Amino acid sequence: MEHEKYFIKQISVFSENKPGRLAAIAKAMEEEGVNIFAFSIAEADGFGVVRALVNHPDKAYRKLTSLGFVVSFTDVIGVRMRDQPGGLYEVARVLGEANINIEYSYAYSGKEAAVLILRVDNIRSAIEKILAHGGSLMEAAFFS
Amino acid sequence: MYWDSKMETMDREELGRLQHRLLKTLVYRLYSFSPFYHRRMEEAKVHPDDLKTLADVTKLPFMFKRDLRDNYPDKLFTATKEELVRYHVSSGTTGKPTVVGYTENDLEEWTVSLARALTSCGLGAKDVIQVSYGYGLFTGGLGLHYGAERIGATVIPTSVGGTERQIELMQDLGATAICCTPSYLLHMGEVAEKMGVSIKKDTKMRVGILGAEPWTAEMRNRIQDWLGISAYDIYGTSELSGPLFTECTEQNGIHVWGDFAYTEVVDPKTGEEVADGEKGELVMTILKKEALPIVRFRIGDITSMTREVCACGRTHPRIMRITGRVDDMLIIRGINVFPSMIEHTLMGIPEVGQHFQIVVDRKHELDTLLVRVEVKPEAFSDKITDLMNLKAGIEKRLESALTVHADVELAEPGSLPRFEGKAKRVTDRRKL
Numbered sequence: 001m002e003h004e005k006y007f008i009k010q011i012s013v014f015s016e017n018k019p020g021r022l023a024a025i026a027k028a029m030e031e032e033g034v035n036i037f038a039f040s041i042a043e044a045d046g047f048g049v050v051r052a053l054v055n056h057p058d059k060a061y062r063k064l065t066s067l068g069f070v071v072s073f074t075d076v077i078g079v080r081m082r083d084q085p086g087g088l089y090e091v092a093r094v095l096g097e098a099n100i101n102i103e104y105s106y107a108y109s110g111k112e113a114a115v116l117i118l119r120v121d122n123i124r125s126a127i128e129k130i131l132a133h134g135g136s137l138m139e140a141a142f143f144s
Numbered sequence: 145m146y147w148d149s150k151m152e153t154m155d156r157e158e159l160g161r162l163q164h165r166l167l168k169t170l171v172y173r174l175y176s177f178s179p180f181y182h183r184r185m186e187e188a189k190v191h192p193d194d195l196k197t198l199a200d201v202t203k204l205p206f207m208f209k210r211d212l213r214d215n216y217p218d219k220l221f222t223a224t225k226e227e228l229v230r231y232h233v234s235s236g237t238t239g240k241p242t243v244v245g246y247t248e249n250d251l252e253e254w255t256v257s258l259a260r261a262l263t264s265c266g267l268g269a270k271d272v273i274q275v276s277y278g279y280g281l282f283t284g285g286l287g288l289h290y291g292a293e294r295i296g297a298t299v300i301p302t303s304v305g306g307t308e309r310q311i312e313l314m315q316d317l318g319a320t321a322i323c324c325t326p327s328y329l330l331h332m333g334e335v336a337e338k339m340g341v342s343i344k345k346d347t348k349m350r351v352g353i354l355g356a357e358p359w360t361a362e363m364r365n366r367i368q369d370w371l372g373i374s375a376y377d378i379y380g381t382s383e384l385s386g387p388l389f390t391e392c393t394e395q396n397g398i399h400v401w402g403d404f405a406y407t408e409v410v411d412p413k414t415g416e417e418v419a420d421g422e423k424g425e426l427v428m429t430i431l432k433k434e435a436l437p438i439v440r441f442r443i444g445d446i447t448s449m450t451r452e453v454c455a456c457g458r459t460h461p462r463i464m465r466i467t468g469r470v471d472d473m474l475i476i477r478g479i480n481v482f483p484s485m486i487e488h489t490l491m492g493i494p495e496v497g498q499h500f501q502i503v504v505d506r507k508h509e510l511d512t513l514l515v516r517v518e519v520k521p522e523a524f525s526d527k528i529t530d531l532m533n534l535k536a537g538i539e540k541r542l543e544s545a546l547t548v549h550a551d552v553e554l555a556e557p558g559s560l561p562r563f564e565g566k567a568k569r570v571t572d573r574r575k576l
Contacts, residue, residue: 012526014519016556042528045535046553049526068558070524103527119526 003124006137007075009057010117013050014070017043025050025064032056032063037143038117040106051106053078053117053143076119078138079130081107083114091116091135098129147263147295148256151403152458156451159402159459164198166431167406171195171204174437178222180215181437201406206415206427207441209242212383217243223435233281234382244283244382245435251290253432254385257404258291264392264399264456265351265376267321269296272348274314276324276332277356278565279303283386284356288323297321304328304564307335314347321351323378326359326367327567330498333371334558344372353378353390357566358466358484362491364395366498377465381445383438384430389463394455397462405430407461408440409449412470423448425470426463444470446482474504474572476511479548483570486515489545495523495534499560505573513550515542518557 015021022041029036039052054060057073064071081087088107095102101121108115115138120126130137146152154162172192174181185191188205195201212220221228223245230246246254267273273292277284285303292299300317302310304324310332313319322329329352336343343349352367355378367375379398380387384405389398400407408427410417418424426445430438446468451461468482475481483502490496497518505512517538525531535552542550561568 010526012524014524014531014554014556016554016559044528044532047531047555049528049531051526068556070519070521070557072524072526074526 001128003127005139005141006077006127007123008053008078008117008138008140008143010074010076010119011052011054011057011060011064012072012074013052013064015048015050017046017048021048022050024067025069028063028067028069029054029060032059034060034063037110038106038108038115040104040117042104051104055143074119075123076117077123077127077130079116079118080113080136080138081116083109087114088116090133091118091130094129094133094135095120095126098125100126100129145263145266145268146458147260151401152260152264152399152460154403154459156453156459160198163402163406163431164195166403167198167201167429168192168195170429170431170433170437170439174222174439178220178437180211180220181439198406201408201429201440202417204429204440207439209383209442209444212242212436213240216240218245220437221245221435222437223247228435231281232283232286232382232386242383244385246385247434249432250385250434253404254287254388255290255294257385257388257401258287259294260401261378261388261390261399262291262295262297262353264458265321265353265390266374266393267292267295267297267351271295271297271320271351272300272318273297273321273323274300274302274310274317274319276302276304276310276322276328277387282565283380283382284323287380287386287388288353292323307332307564308339311336311339311341311343314343314349315341318348320348321353322349322373323353325356325563325566326352326354326363326375327357327499327563328565329354329367329371329375331562331564333367334562344370349373352376355379355387355390358468358487360484360488360491361465362488363498366491379463379466381443383436383441383443384428385433392454392456392458396454397450397464399454399458399460399462400428400449402460404432407449407463409447409463410442412446418448420450421448423467426466446470472570474502474513474570476504476513476546476548479546481513481546481548485545486542486550487569489542490515490517490538493538493541495520496538497557499562500569501555501560502570503573504571511574513546513548514553515550516553516555516560518560519554521557 037053103119279285352375376391378390406429409424412425501516503514538552
């Protein structure tokens with residue numbers, strides 16, 4: 001099975017938690033003509049991690065690194081959900097029953113569907129379980 | 145390689161006799177010609193004739209930095225305007241500036257001391273030495289300039305600043321050694337990498353003569369590994385003349401030329417001499433100084449000394465790495481904390497960059513210690529829990545080293561201040 005086509009390359013940026021840092025990241029994306037599909041901010045004590053799905057992850061990586069940001073790539077998956085009550089439960093239940101841990105997650109509700117972005121501890125197993133239960137996964141190609 | 149093998153490897157007893165003779169000459173001269181020192185000796189009820197042996201040096205009164213400040217600019221000088229050939233003025237990082245005067249002989253002694261030191265670091269006439277200490281009132285630039293010229297090396301007098309140009313010249317002129325503060329060299333390494341230049345691979349740099357601020361053995365390891373050079377500690381202060389003494393290629397303590405200076409290490413509280421190998425405040429007497437006498441000067445730097453003969457064969461006493469200053473010791477909730485202890489701990493943590501900042505504050509009547517560190521790009525994890533664990537891990541290591549809790553803040557690489565001269569890493573907001 002080709003798991004890799006479902007591996008979506010997410011960029012993660014380390015940022016101090018202070019005014020203007022998100023603006024600096026977003027400005028860099030604008031200057032490079034990089035479009036952001038989805039993003040989230042996780043905050044801790046004094047710092048945070050900005051995570052985003054973009055159409056040109058490599059371009060975004062180069063630009064942000066050249067500005068001195070610490071950037072890394074993480075493989076995540078995007079699961080299409082039914083955009084109605086119970087949609088999230090279906091996905092979460094499958095992973096929970098398979099004992100796959102969700103490390104973090106965020107979602108967006110777009111033109112096409114509601115999509116749940118997931119970082120899990122076992123990405124291959126997660127892909128298999130979701131597909132086996134009739135779930136639909138976004139292909140990485142969609143974002144480029 | 146020795147510059148003056150006879151002097152540098154002189155028998156210890158003979159060296160002691162020489163020091164005793166030089167000390168007596170110095171004290172007789174000061175007793176006769178320095179009103180300040182005459183008065184000090186009378187107050188201490190000591191006469192030059194009391195210096196029966198070298199050990200009697202402890203009968204002499206101490207001199208302090210404040211003596212120089214109180215006698216600003218030149219009231220302590222024992223040379224006439226005709227004899228004086230130069231002034232230097234200290235940076236005044238710990239108060240009002242002090243003025244140091246030099247006679248021709250003073251400059252000569254200073255130069256010879258550095259010629260011996262640079263030779264002991266394996267430098268010679270074939271070397272191209274970039275002097276990136278400030279030229280001007282600060283003693284670092286001109287001092288090393290003349291020392292390097294004396295050994296026949298070619299000097300690039302870049303002084304401090306203009307970092308990109310420094311790196312270009314380092315490459316174009318094939319510099320083999322650099323003299324600067326360790327923090328400036330780190331900054332230079334970073335700027336070079338941004339320019340696409342690796343100091344290790346793209347330059348002929350092989351020796352760094354680094355000092356003018358306290359640094360640690362861990363920082364030395366990092367500099368050596370990263371930049372591909374041998375890094376040697378240099379010591380001196382403007383009151384003593386300027387930078388004077390360095391480690392030799394053994395990298396095991398700084399050789400203090402005994403015919404130049406008489407060295408003591410004392411308990412900062414009692415002024416009593418501590419045993420060799422024990423830490424205390426460095427006290428120096430510059431034996432042949434003419435313009436500005438320096439006798440049992442309490443420098444304020446914390447170190448220890450050894451009189452064992454070095455593996456290089458030099459017999460003169462050595463002082464170990466300066467680990468702090470009597471006056472930059474921070475007292476956090478009653479516990480003595482030296483910034484060097486924090487640096488020492490941080491440099492042992494691979495996820496942390498070279499630059500850090502210490503902020504001391506007082507909240508609800510309680511002292512707080514905040515240490516800001518830069519996360520190395522390769523240590524970055526997308527998971528908050530990993531970063532929180534990193535932060536907690538650094539806090540734990542700091543707490544066990546300092547015995548007081550420090551909050552750690554993770555900062556973006558390149559976001560903490562860089563310094564071209566002496567690093568100012570401590571902000572004590574309690575004084576404001």
